Amino acid sequence: MSILVYIEHADGSVKKTSLEAVSYGKALSERTSAGEVIALALGTISDEELARVGSAGASKVLHVADEKLNAGVIQAHADAVGQVYKQIGAETLVLAKSSLGDAVAARLAVKLDAGLVSNVAELPETADGYKVKRSIYTGKAFAETTVSKNHKILAIKKNAVDLKTDGADASVEKVDISIDASNFAAKITSTDKAEGEILLPEADIVVSGGRGMKGPENWGMIENLAKELGAATGCSKPVSDIGWRPHHEHVGQTGVKVAPTLYVAVGISGAIQHLAGVNSSKCIVVINKDPEAPFFKAADYGIVGDAFEVLPKLTEAVKAIK
Amino acid sequence: MKILVCITHVPDTTSKIQFTDNNTKFDKNGVQFIIGPYDDYALARAVELKESLGASLTVLNVGEAETEPTLRKALAIGADDAIRINAFPTDALFVAKQIASIAKENNYDLILMGRESIDFNGGMVHGMVGELLGMPSISPVMKLDIEGDTVKMAREIEGGKEFLEAKLPLIAGCQEPIAEWKIPNMRGIMSARTKPLNVVDPVDSEIATDVTTFQLPPAKGSVTLVDKDNVEELVKLLKNEAKVL
Numbered sequence: 200m201s202i203l204v205y206i207e208h209a210d211g212s213v214k215k216t217s218l219e220a221v222s223y224g225k226a227l228s229e230r231t232s233a234g235e236v237i238a239l240a241l242g243t244i245s246d247e248e249l250a251r252v253g254s255a256g257a258s259k260v261l262h263v264a265d266e267k268l269n270a271g272v273i274q275a276h277a278d279a280v281g282q283v284y285k286q287i288g289a290e291t292l293v294l295a296k297s298s299l300g301d302a303v304a305a306r307l308a309v310k311l312d313a314g315l316v317s318n319v320a321e322l323p324e325t326a327d328g329y330k331v332k333r334s335i336y337t338g339k340a341f342a343e344t345t346v347s348k349n350h351k352i353l354a355i356k357k358n359a360v361d362l363k364t365d366g367a368d369a370s371v372e373k374v375d376i377s378i379d380a381s382n383f384a385a386k387i388t389s390t391d392k393a394e395g396e397i398l399l400p401e402a403d404i405v406v407s408g409g410r411g412m413k414g415p416e417n418w419g420m421i422e423n424l425a426k427e428l429g430a431a432t433g434c435s436k437p438v439s440d441i442g443w444r445p446h447h448e449h450v451g452q453t454g455v456k457v458a459p460t461l462y463v464a465v466g467i468s469g470a471i472q473h474l475a476g477v478n479s480s481k482c483i484v485v486i487n488k489d490p491e492a493p494f495f496k497a498a499d500y501g502i503v504g505d506a507f508e509v510l511p512k513l514t515e516a517v518k519a520i521k
Numbered sequence: 522m523k524i525l526v527c528i529t530h531v532p533d534t535t536s537k538i539q540f541t542d543n544n545t546k547f548d549k550n551g552v553q554f555i556i557g558p559y560d561d562y563a564l565a566r567a568v569e570l571k572e573s574l575g576a577s578l579t580v581l582n583v584g585e586a587e588t589e590p591t592l593r594k595a596l597a598i599g600a601d602d603a604i605r606i607n608a609f610p611t612d613a614l615f616v617a618k619q620i621a622s623i624a625k626e627n628n629y630d631l632i633l634m635g636r637e638s639i640d641f642n643g644g645m646v647h648g649m650v651g652e653l654l655g656m657p658s659i660s661p662v663m664k665l666d667i668e669g670d671t672v673k674m675a676r677e678i679e680g681g682k683e684f685l686e687a688k689l690p691l692i693a694g695c696q697e698p699i700a701e702w703k704i705p706n707m708r709g710i711m712s713a714r715t716k717p718l719n720v721v722d723p724v725d726s727e728i729a730t731d732v733t734t735f736q737l738p739p740a741k742g743s744v745t746l747v748d749k750d751n752v753e754e755l756v757k758l759l760k761n762e763a764k765v766l
């Protein structure tokens with residue numbers, strides 16, 4: 200019985216979160232003595248890039264090269280993944296949580312009559328039943344969840360396992376399937392996406408600014424530090440509400456939930472709803488002029504000081520160690 | 522035009538999350554329950570559509586009797602009637618099957634809900650309902666307009682947004698800034714008391730997943746403060762101690 204991993208790609212490269220999903224699949228196959236780990240990519244992407252997915256732990260990559268799948272039409276992707284899953288007789292589907300992955304997983308749970316667990320935080324325990332640890336209450340707790348169906352779908356969180364990079368190149372095989380036109384009923388008319396930016400939900404380092412930054416004209420300082428760190432930029436909810444920053448940068452309970460290795464919060468008070476979106480970060484640094492700001496209680500490191508003084512100095516100090 | 526909005530009954534965002542009974546139950550002690558914030562956006566947009574298109578608006582919750590005040594609040598915000606499917610919402614598929622069953626009977630044109638609940642955060646119910654009913658389901662939707670039988674939407678994707686068009690009927694998982702949260706006014710609260718709230722038995726559904734125990738994350742250690750005139754020290758700590766640079 201094999202494990203199928205649905206992988207997403209953007210701008211010609213497989214997403215890092217999808218490579219993590221492949222490594223998760225590999226670790227899962229070792230733990231449960233499942234068979235091969237097979238990755239599946241949809242739409243236009245090069246064979247060389249797909250072969251590289253082997254490094255993360257896939258032995259084979261299946262590729263449905265149909266151009267109609269270049270856009271992430273939810274129903275069409277779900278249909279394609281479901282067909283391939285059945286064709287290869289897979290027993291588990293693994294994918295990385297994302298705006299497309301989540302939507303595809305939900306439809307597949309019905310199509311495949313599978314037990315679906317989302318926000319998976321670790322490998323399952325299989326000694327006694329099949330138990331998966333998932334993150335709940337927006338990162339404030341975990342739930343041990345048993346899956347009683349034969350078919351399983353695991354939508355994994357960032358950093359659920361370490362990314363494997365030492366596997367051999369995978370073989371790439373083309374797969375031909377036909378997708379019924381009804382699956383294209385919802386049409387994507389255009390997309391509006393920042394080019395070449397590090398994407399917030401996938402970033403290893405995030406620099407976020409809050410209302411303490413005083414206005415959009417001061418974001419250059421946040422961006423400079425982010426650039427030095429190779430980080431994505433984020434913000435608090437009021438900052439995106441007032442329109443200082445675009446909505447997709449809003450971090451927290453009602454925005455993007457991030458799980459970077461390093462989260463730097465500048466001029467953000469640390470309201471519980473903001474913390475809910477960042478509590479999966481490995482290390483949190485807080486810069487705030489108020490020593491009583493609640494964020495310091497959730498931080499690993501902190502500087503009490505004026506962001507306008509600290510940020511330029513910090514950017515220089517980061518530059519100096521490179 | 523018939524609109525259905527599905528709402529969750531969840532702990533307020535400021536709640537302290539704790540468990541009882543050997544970590545097998547959520548501790549409701551001192552917790553205030555609210556309409557899920559994402560569902561609240563869906564409801565707010567639905568009320569706007571009801572007013573501009575002259576639609577009917579039903580709210581639905583899968584939950585036990587304790588969720589009725591939350592449904593009444595949705596009625597006060599502007600829904601015409603409410604349905605409570607009398608069952609504990611075991612998992613996403615169970616809830617989706619209940620919603621799909623009601624939707625099949627009533628032929629709604631538009632089914633809205635939040636992109637995810639804030640208790641289990643699965644974000645799966647709308648997609649499952651879509652598959653069960655053979656309809657498109659779009660999420661997370663941050664803009665939704667109806668022109669004739671065409672729905673124009675913007676969906677948030679990593680790093681930006683995607684614009685979509687689809688025909689009714691469809692399902693959408695909503696988030697801000699689709700509409701501004703609405704606060705019930707006095708008239709709304711008064712009229713909500715007499716609006717119909719129908720309690721319906723659940724349809725059978727096999728259990729696919731079940732929570733056995735809960736856990737809290739390990740407590741955070743205390744913060745290491747670095748002097749603002751010595752930022753080089755912070756960089757050193759991040760590199761050598763935390764090993765994140």
Ligand SMILES: Cc1cc2nc3c(=O)[nH]c(=O)nc-3n(C[C@H](O)[C@H](O)[C@H](O)COP(=O)(O)OP(=O)(O)OC[C@H]3O[C@@H](n4cnc5c(N)ncnc54)[C@H](O)[C@@H]3O)c2cc1C
Nearest residue numbers: 409410411435436451452453466467468472473488489506
């Ligand atoms: C249902 C609900 C959901 C919510 N969801 C979210 C969410 O997803 N994300 C979110 O962020 N919020 C959310 N909120 C809002 C949240 O409660 C807070 O209001 C918000 O996070 C505050 O943003 P802020 O920290 O930027 O602003 P403020 O609370 O105004 O804090 C500004 C901070 O900047 C500091 N500061 C000021 N000047 C300087 C300076 N020169 N240098 C350094 N520091 C300075 C101040 O000391 C202060 O701590 C939600 C609220 C509700 C009710």
